[in-house]
Amino acid sequence: MPQIVKKKKKSFVTYPRYSISLYIIIPAIFSGMSALSFIVALHVVGPYRFLWGGGIFVLAFLCGFLLICLVLKPVKQFVRETKDLMVFRDIVAEERQKPVDDIERYGQVLRNATEILGELEAKESFPEIIGQSKTIRGLLSQILKVAPTDTTVLIMGESGTGKELVATSIYKRSLRADKPFVTINCVAIPGNLLESELFGYEKGAFTGATARKMGKFELANGGTIFLDEIGDMSLETQAKLLRVLQEREFERLGGNQLIRVDVRFIAATNKDLPRMVKEGNFREDLYYRLNVFPLILPPLRRREDISVLTDYFLKNVSRQVKISPEAMEHMKMYSWPGNVRELQSAIERAALMTESGVIEISDLPANILEEDDRKTSDAELTESISIDDQLKRMEKKMVIRALVRADGKQIKAAELLGIKERSLWHRIKKYGIDVTLLRKQQNL
Numbered sequence: 001m002p003q004i005v006k007k008k009k010k011s012f013v014t015y016p017r018y019s020i021s022l023y024i025i026i027p028a029i030f031s032g033m034s035a036l037s038f039i040v041a042l043h044v045v046g047p048y049r050f051l052w053g054g055g056i057f058v059l060a061f062l063c064g065f066l067l068i069c070l071v072l073k074p075v076k077q078f079v080r081e082t083k084d085l086m087v088f089r090d091i092v093a094e095e096r097q098k099p100v101d102d103i104e105r106y107g108q109v110l111r112n113a114t115e116i117l118g119e120l121e122a123k124e125s126f127p128e129i130i131g132q133s134k135t136i137r138g139l140l141s142q143i144l145k146v147a148p149t150d151t152t153v154l155i156m157g158e159s160g161t162g163k164e165l166v167a168t169s170i171y172k173r174s175l176r177a178d179k180p181f182v183t184i185n186c187v188a189i190p191g192n193l194l195e196s197e198l199f200g201y202e203k204g205a206f207t208g209a210t211a212r213k214m215g216k217f218e219l220a221n222g223g224t225i226f227l228d229e230i231g232d233m234s235l236e237t238q239a240k241l242l243r244v245l246q247e248r249e250f251e252r253l254g255g256n257q258l259i260r261v262d263v264r265f266i267a268a269t270n271k272d273l274p275r276m277v278k279e280g281n282f283r284e285d286l287y288y289r290l291n292v293f294p295l296i297l298p299p300l301r302r303r304e305d306i307s308v309l310t311d312y313f314l315k316n317v318s319r320q321v322k323i324s325p326e327a328m329e330h331m332k333m334y335s336w337p338g339n340v341r342e343l344q345s346a347i348e349r350a351a352l353m354t355e356s357g358v359i360e361i362s363d364l365p366a367n368i369l370e371e372d373d374r375k376t377s378d379a380e381l382t383e384s385i386s387i388d389d390q391l392k393r394m395e396k397k398m399v400i401r402a403l404v405r406a407d408g409k410q411i412k413a414a415e416l417l418g419i420k421e422r423s424l425w426h427r428i429k430k431y432g433i434d435v436t437l438l439r440k441q442q443n444l
Contacts, residue, residue: 317347
């Protein structure tokens with residue numbers, strides 16, 4: 001029944017709207033067809049039985065076909081409208097080389113669309129963090145969850161992975177973003193001075209204390225304090241820090257007045273804290289107080305962002321420089337023990353070394369080239385590395401060279417190599433060669 005709604009002598013009719021899931025409609029339709037077929041089979045005799053049965057079969061087929069068309073219509077329209085976009089061109093090229101049915105092709109396009117949207121979301125939400133890999137996007141989603149809370153965060157990762165950058169991102173997206181953000185590097189301050197920096201001191205507390213000084217905790221009151229490299233803090237200072245974490249109160253050095261603070265804690269370290277706890281070098285109770293919401297930053301060698309980071313650093317060098325695909329492949333194979341910080345330094349040095357405006361393999365720092373040569377020598381001497389692995393390495397280099405000569409066009413590259421286009425596509429996938437990057441570098 002329509003419902004009459006009156007308001008200010010005006011009336012209008014509102015009709016209730018109902019929606020039923022396709023997961024119910026489609027099975028219900030085919031169940032009804034099956035039931036109808038069963039009833040007809042019981043009551044119809046003679047030659048008309050087959051006619052009725054055939055009619056119901058055709059009707060069921062047409063209903064199923066119509067439903068599939070209705071469901072897939074928006075998907076087909078999406079694929080058709082996006083196939084000419086730059087970000088989807090490589091996907092379309094791959095589809096021409098790999099015969100797949102419609103469902104698989106639609107699924108492939110939608111999966112890539114999800115990847116692209118995830119990359120755009122990461123770029124828009126965290127412009128200060130450069131990275132679009134799944135690992136980094138997972139890290140960013142964790143930051144979004146913990147940032148609006150007052151939960152203590154422990155950031156762990158190797159040197160150069162961006163721990164301070166992550167801490168700053170958490171602070172900027174927290175409810176305390178308009179309050180102080182105080183940073184203290186626990187390894188940069190000698191142990192005997194760290195306590196006075198954290199807790200402050202009263203006049204005459206020690207030789208040279210000529211006036212009262214507020215500590216970092218007081219300065220951070222109402223806001224956030226970031227304790228960087230907390231793994232280097234002495235056990236004595238750890239005990240005093242634990243009290244602040246538990247009670248949110250402390251005393252200045254040389255004083256006896258309790259000072260209460262409202263502070264959010266973010267800590268970071270490049271040390272293996274669980275191992276330090278077992279060895280007795282880090283307090284177990286403090287570790288569990290800090291490790292409420294751990295964030296583990298991946299090293300650069302486990303990320304897929306070297307190309308993205310390289311492009312970003314190249315845009316910030318003093319001259320216009322690009323990097324050759326061969327040099328980029330060497331960069332990807334390097335282990336990067338210094339992580340993002342080392343990558344930035346390597347790019348800046350290589351940009352200064354190149355005379356042609358294009359960073360080649362010879363322009364890369366010696367440690368990158370030496371590691372590559374060492375890997376090759378070790379591979380030749382180690383029994384676990386077979387001749388097949390060496391041939392694969394050579395094959396990969398040949399494919400990259402052909403793609404470079406062909407300006408990233410796979411059809412032309414296949415002709416240069418004397419193989420079929422589909423065979424080249426399989427090799428590109430096998431070795432994880434970034435054709436998009438090759439084409440981009442050639443077009444710079």
